[in-house]
Amino acid sequence: MTTTPRLHDLEVHLPAHPHALAALTEALGRAGVSLEGGGAFGTTAHYLVADGPRALRAATATGLGPARLNEVTMTRVDQSRPGRLGPLLRELADQGVHVRTQYSDHAGNLVLVTGG
DSSP states (O other), X not given: OOOXXXXXXXXXXXXXXXXXXXXXXXXXXXXXXXXXEEEEETTEEEEEESOHHHHHHHHHHHTSSOEEEEEEEEEOOOTTSTTOHHHHHHHHHHTTOOEEEEEEBTTSOEEEEEOO
16 A cells, blocks of 8 residues: 655745755755745745655755745646636635635646635
C-alpha cells in the first residue's frame, strides 16, 4: 500500500538581502527537500513541500528569518477559461475563509494557504 504525503506550505520571511533567497533554496536542496510549487513574493517565500518538518528544520537552521508550516488546500481550476479564480475566491471569502497566499504547483493545481 502506498500513501501520499501531506503537503505543506513552507513560509519563510527573508531579510531584504540579495543572497537570502539563494541561501534558503540551497539549504533546502542540501536537506533533500523538493520544492513542488511556490515562489518568493517580496521578502516572503512560500514553497509547497512534501516533508514539512524537514523543510522547516532546514529553513530555521539558516537563521535568515522566521519560518513556519501552513496547511494547504489544493484544487484544480480550468485555466483555459479566464475568470475562474475570482468566483472561487469570492465563494471562499463569503464562507469566511481568508486566503493569505495562492499559487500553483508544478502540475497546475491551485494551492491556497488560508487562515491567520
